[in-house]
Amino acid sequence: MSIQDERDLRARLGAALDEFEPSPFPLHRVVRQGRAAVIRRRLTAVAVVAAVAVAAALAPLLVDSLQRPSPANHHYRVTVHSAAPGSPQGLVAHGLVNHARWQLTVRHNAQGSEICVSSVHGYASCSGGPPLGARMSSPAALFGDPDQTALTSDGRGVRVQMLYGPVRRDVDHLRVQLSNGQVLMLRPAPIFGNRYASWVALAVPFSAAVREVIAYSASRELGYTIPFTAAGSIEVVRWQSPGQAPTPQPTTVRLGSGSTAGTSWSASAHLGPWGACFTSAAVKMDICRGRTSVLRPGQLVAMMASSHAGHVSLTVLQVAPSVDHLTVTTSGGRTFTVSAVAVGSWRYCVVPADDHDPDISWTAYDASGGQLGTGSARNW
Amino acid sequence: MDGAAAAEFSEFAHNRWPGLVRLAYGITGDRGLAEDLAQTALANAYASWKRVSRANDPDAYLRRIVVNAHRGSFRRRRVSEHLTAEPPDTCAPQSDPARMHGDRASIIAALAALPRRQREVLVLRFWLDLTEVQVAASLGCSVGTVKSQTSRALAKLRSSAELADWEAR
Numbered sequence: 001m002s003i004q005d006e007r008d009l010r011a012r013l014g015a016a017l018d019e020f021e022p023s024p025f026p027l028h029r030v031v032r033q034g035r036a037a038v039i040r041r042r043l044t045a046v047a048v049v050a051a052v053a054v055a056a057a058l059a060p061l062l063v064d065s066l067q068r069p070s071p072a073n074h075h076y077r078v079t080v081h082s083a084a085p086g087s088p089q090g091l092v093a094h095g096l097v098n099h100a101r102w103q104l105t106v107r108h109n110a111q112g113s114e115i116c117v118s119s120v121h122g123y124a125s126c127s128g129g130p131p132l133g134a135r136m137s138s139p140a141a142l143f144g145d146p147d148q149t150a151l152t153s154d155g156r157g158v159r160v161q162m163l164y165g166p167v168r169r170d171v172d173h174l175r176v177q178l179s180n181g182q183v184l185m186l187r188p189a190p191i192f193g194n195r196y197a198s199w200v201a202l203a204v205p206f207s208a209a210v211r212e213v214i215a216y217s218a219s220r221e222l223g224y225t226i227p228f229t230a231a232g233s234i235e236v237v238r239w240q241s242p243g244q245a246p247t248p249q250p251t252t253v254r255l256g257s258g259s260t261a262g263t264s265w266s267a268s269a270h271l272g273p274w275g276a277c278f279t280s281a282a283v284k285m286d287i288c289r290g291r292t293s294v295l296r297p298g299q300l301v302a303m304m305a306s307s308h309a310g311h312v313s314l315t316v317l318q319v320a321p322s323v324d325h326l327t328v329t330t331s332g333g334r335t336f337t338v339s340a341v342a343v344g345s346w347r348y349c350v351v352p353a354d355d356h357d358p359d360i361s362w363t364a365y366d367a368s369g370g371q372l373g374t375g376s377a378r379n380w
Numbered sequence: 381m382d383g384a385a386a387a388e389f390s391e392f393a394h395n396r397w398p399g400l401v402r403l404a405y406g407i408t409g410d411r412g413l414a415e416d417l418a419q420t421a422l423a424n425a426y427a428s429w430k431r432v433s434r435a436n437d438p439d440a441y442l443r444r445i446v447v448n449a450h451r452g453s454f455r456r457r458r459v460s461e462h463l464t465a466e467p468p469d470t471c472a473p474q475s476d477p478a479r480m481h482g483d484r485a486s487i488i489a490a491l492a493a494l495p496r497r498q499r500e501v502l503v504l505r506f507w508l509d510l511t512e513v514q515v516a517a518s519l520g521c522s523v524g525t526v527k528s529q530t531s532r533a534l535a536k537l538r539s540s541a542e543l544a545d546w547e548a549r
Contacts, residue, residue: 005534006506012487013406013507022401023415025394030419034426041427118520147451284416308419310412 028358029308036287036306074180076205083189092164092189093201100150100158104201106191115192117145117164133169133197139215139222140167140174140200144234150203159206163227163234166197172218174200179209210234228274228288238275238290246273248292253343260352261311267350269316269343276346278305278316285314292346294318300364300373301326304348311355315377319347324367332357353377381429389429393422396442404446406503409492413450421445443508443518447500490540498533501526 079095094103105118131141145162152158167174167188174186188198204210209229213236215222221242228235240246250272257266265282277288285307294302295318306315319326325339328351340347353360364372381389400421404414421442425432432438491499497519504515505526512530516523 005538009487009502009534009537010506010509013503016485016487017402017406017503017507020402020405022398022405022411022418025397026419027390027393030393030422031426033419033423037423037427116520309416 023355026355026358029313029355032306032313033308036303074208076180076208078178078182078184078202078204080184080186080202082187082200083191087189090191092191092199093186095203097150097158097160097203097205099152100156100160101152102148102150102160102162102203104162104164104203106199108192131166131197132195133166136166136168136197138168138239139171140213140236140239141165142200142213142225142227142234142236144227144236146233147206148203160203161206161208161234162201162203163210163236164199164201166199167215168197168222170217171198171215171222173216175214175216176202177211177213178204179211204234215239226273228270228272228277230270230277230279230286233286235274235277235286235288237288238273240273248272248344251344253341255316255341255343255348255350256338258352261354261356263310263312265312265314265352267314267316269341269348271344271346276304280307280314280350283307283309283312283314285316292344295320301362301375313353313355313358315351315353317349317351319349319364320372321347322366322372323347323364325349326351326362326364328360328362330354330357331359351377381426385429385433388433389426392433392438393425396422396439400442400446403443403503403508404450406488406491406507407446407450407496407500409488417446417449420449440514440518443504444520447518450496450500490537493540494533494536497521498529498536501529502533502537505530 076098078097080093081095082093083091088105090105090107092104092106094101096102107116107118109116142163142165145164148160148162149157150160171188173188176184176186178184184202186200186202188200190196190198202210210227212224212226214224223239223241224246225236225239226246248271250270252268252270255267255269255278257264259265263282265280267278267280267285270277270279271292275288275290276292277286279286285305287305287307289304294304296302300320300323301317304316304318306313308314317326319340323340325337326349327335327337329335330353334357338349338351340349351360351362359377361374361376363374366372397418400418401414404417405411408414408417424445425438425442432441435441491502494502500519501515504510504518505512510518512523512526515526519526
């Protein structure tokens with residue numbers, strides 16, 4: 001390949017991309033999505049542990065009843081080897097998914113201000129600094145990394161999903177039960193020294209699920225979590241105390257569907273011991289919150305989750321028990337109604353918005369048509 | 381985020397938006413997805429604004445998010461948009477608008493036919509004019525990988541049906 005070819009490529013790319021005109025900058029969407037990211041990070045980082053131990057005798061029965069619609073793939077085998085003394089710097093763990101090799105490494109970035117996680121091969125995502133091992137409120141802060149490619153020795157790619165994160169200082173090991181019945185023991189690796197939290201990592205097939213993770217100290221159980229798995233994404237936002245009943249019962253309810261700006265969408269709520277998760281393939285929503293309720297006393301609506309793709313955004317709202325439906329009016333003059341849907345003991349609704357007509361206001365009504373209150377998207 | 385920071389972010393994001401969308405468009409060949417990726421990058425920047433605003437190279441941070449988000453988007457991507465080059469009008473002069481449109485579509489279509497990593501390398505290296513070291517940092521891979529991927533990508537482009545006239549130039 002000659003330099004002439006590279007020049008030609010530069011010229012062609014320049015002509016194609018420099019003159020490509022993007023849509024106007026959607027500041028309000030960016031800010032809304034950014035705020036949602038902030039909320040999600042906080043909720044993930046500060047997982048809920050405080051709880052009262054109840055009905056220990058009932059827990060096993062309830063755990064048995066918790067089988068959510070599980071992935072079809074039970075025929076797989078996973079191995080995990082935690083980093084040992086002498087392992088490459090930053091290596092948390094490595095292993096196999098069937099015959100495909102995976103590994104996870106964590107390092108400081110060049111400035112030392114962030115930590116960068118490399119799953120399987122290459123690509124790193126960086127954020128924040130390493131947590132102090134003694135200050136974590138939950139036994140582990142586990143993050144799902146949904147779509148990685150592990151390679152077999154003959155170069156074949158296998159789609160896997162990762163679960164990794166730091167663990168609290170008193171955690172000796174995590175016991176992980178997979179959807180194929182396999183049980184794995186994860187030993188934390190002290191990547192950044194004893195002052196900071198040690199790390200664990202695990203890879204499973206894309207279509208597999210993690211049924212339960214139990215954290216143990218050297219002498220006792222510290223807590224357990226039942227992750228939510230959907231579309232290859234493992235979400236851990238809520239830990240329960242030992243013996244605490246895994247409530248609420250798993251429930252999946254479709255919150256709504258429709259077509260907005262030419263995009264067909266539907267959105268669902270999945271409540272369970274993992275917390276409250278909201279999914280919508282149309283806007284790539286896959287958001288979990290540790291709490292099923294975020295309403296403050298006297299509040300009529302509060303935002304649970306929001307996601308945007310193409311020219312459509314969906315916002316899931318929790319509404320007060322008295323709210324039957326919302327009438328939504330856009331700045332462009334469109335008016336439509338969204339009904340509140342009961343999911344377990346709570347009520348949610350989903351509000352679609354169009355990029356071209358984004359500013360909306362709402363009026364809440366009770367079942368008899370009485371007006372309960374008004375507001376706008378700016379204050380939910 | 382206080383008022384001053386919000387204004388600072390707004391100005392920053394407005395300025396970066398076109399470039400980010402173009403970068404993502406080069407990588408994806410899909411306008412909708414490109415705007416999604418750019419929006420995701422800026423939303424992440426909003427969420428980490430204190431850190432981003434103090435970073436030595438906030439653009440590198442945004443590039444990395446776009447690339448990483450692109451990887452994530454593969455999983456849930458909806459129906460993708462396939463660009464098809466218009467048949468080139470060999471009799472038309474270079475300045476002919478129809479010919480120019482065909483050229484633009486054909487390079488995007490040719491890029492879209494490459495593996496993801498090769499697409500990313502070419503756009504970062506030859507459109508943004510990043511050094512191989514910068515490209516490696518953006519993609520989280522070694523410089524050697526950037527070189528090998530660049531070489532393979534260029535070789536594929538030479539034999540690309542969408543750029544059939546390229547070799548002859």
